Amino acid sequence: MKSEAPAAPQRVLPAIVIAQLLGASPWFAVNAVMLDLQRATGWVDTAVATLTSALQLGFIAGTLVFALLAVADRFATRSVFLWCALASAACTLAAVPAAASFEALLASRALTGFFLAGIYPIGMKLAAQWFPRGLGTALGWLIGALVLGSASPHALRALAASGAAWPWHSVFFGAALASVVAGLMVILAVPAAPKTVGRPAGLHLSALASVWHDRRLRASAFGYFGHMVELYTMWVLVPLILATRLAGAALSWWAFAVLGAGALGCVAGGVLARRCGSARVAAAQLATSGLCCLLAPLALAAPLALFLAWLLLWGVTVAGDSPQFSALTATNAPPAAVGSVLTLVNSIGFAISVLSIEFFVRLAAAQPLAATLPWIAIGPALGLVMLRPLLRRR
Template structure:
């Protein structure tokens, strides 16, 4: 997953070396989102995660992500780089949703924690380019791209040689594009998806633009952890702790309360972080890290809920459709954030535009908790 933000982490260098405008720079991130959406939609329409052996699908996709990401090394120019980032996103669509289904085949109990650990790994992987950049400060930006591609290649080897489906495998599907639409007639799945969409409205825009926010804060004299890149890494990476915590809570008190609670905390942080922008540094760091923990701590639980609510024959399709629509929303929020910042005269209050997401998402999950379908979640805990 390090390939996801490999270009985002080096935007300052690419902007300088390739003479990019702010709009061109932001599209290097958004192209990945669009590629992911198209890849996930195409995959769900043909029920690919329910037809193809999951380790094989993930292995091929990881190889594709590594190669597409490495195209940046030859400095192909903005248009070709945009296409390469788009292909990277398409390849990642063959990794993230299938990996969730693969994890679910190993657990009938404790699935929330298992999925939390998986999304924690995704979160940690997504944050790695910021660490690569912080650790290689003063070196060529290509080092970030090289390490990200090597990570994807290593994961392909792991899935290709060491991973298999678990004992609780879901039944194989037949090709039926209509199933992608039938999924949304399930009231429980619909509300779980609405919760996920609210969550996604907030998540990737924060991940994509926190480095810009941290850089602006440092220019104002508030710079926790020494550098904006290290600050961004720690904030995003802290989400791995939140994912494990969310998994533990979800299996104990239920999916609905856990997700609603996480979104309440993350929404509060989106509101408060502007007040901490001027420091002190410890306060900005505290709010940011709590936000990093809570903003993704519920992510896996929406997916766990879908595996429990959807038709078992089409769990892969349901998961892929869920994330494809969720990531389509991220295209809008990632695009709009720098425009909001420009309109407000800086990044301090820009994250307020993300607040409606967790508000709507928390409402949807609390609504789901009051329905009979909630008895299917977390062994009856809701």
């Protein structure tokens, strides 16, 4: 007679969520201090796109390598999280001396992205081991934590800008310390997960065919791709948008607020999805964020209060649909290939984000933001078109 999996202690989900938040802090560490780096080095405005793309590509490489080698299946999930958190912290600290050289900083960011593949996906794996039946709710909290953690370097930069005793590179020290604490928290506060029966899954490239042949899976995957055209591009451009109205600590605090607001969208979206369904919640948030892109020319010229309200709404909805797309893809993927489908779809999505970041940051450097931002709506528009099969009543 098969015994039921043990119930998770109450501390497990909060510990994983907080660890995810702290572990994601190195993601935008360079972006938070990019204006300082440009003043110190004379780098061009498009340097932020190249540095962000290096991290995204490192993350893709890490995700694929971990999946191909079945790292999370062959080794204890908590140990993988710990060592990746420590390695990510080391790479973040290495960025301080590397900042004098663009090439060295580029390599540091790529390596940071590689080890972040052991934070975000591995954290989700850890949650799946403890909450196999409540993953939908856990996913909203986990991705919300990832969003807030990614925004945290802007808060660190705001603190540094508020006090003369905090130099800008303290952002790197703070992000590295947060990553170390994340790894230790998983080891000390999260028990070993229940063992699952079976051989290491690995990565099955043949699973990619199901993304095209299955109509419902194709809808969720391509909806996610449209979402990824917008998400990281908006996050990279937020400091540039805010710089049209704000400066110094105020700019950094509002960058943290706008990016961090996505956590609210993730958690609220998870609650609404129970009543309305993931597809409808994802579509509503995708449509709202796309509308925010189209309203950019008006919002950029609006009074400060409306300008900030527009950015907050955009921040909430641009990230709030992420957990729902992950849930839809996992639900519609073939049961035997869920891990491979999620890995491949996420990797393609991050590759799309690299192209989008490079294109729109360079476009923003060549023409006014009011003429650039509306074009980002192409991503949400295509995502909504592809998502239609999941919105029709059965």
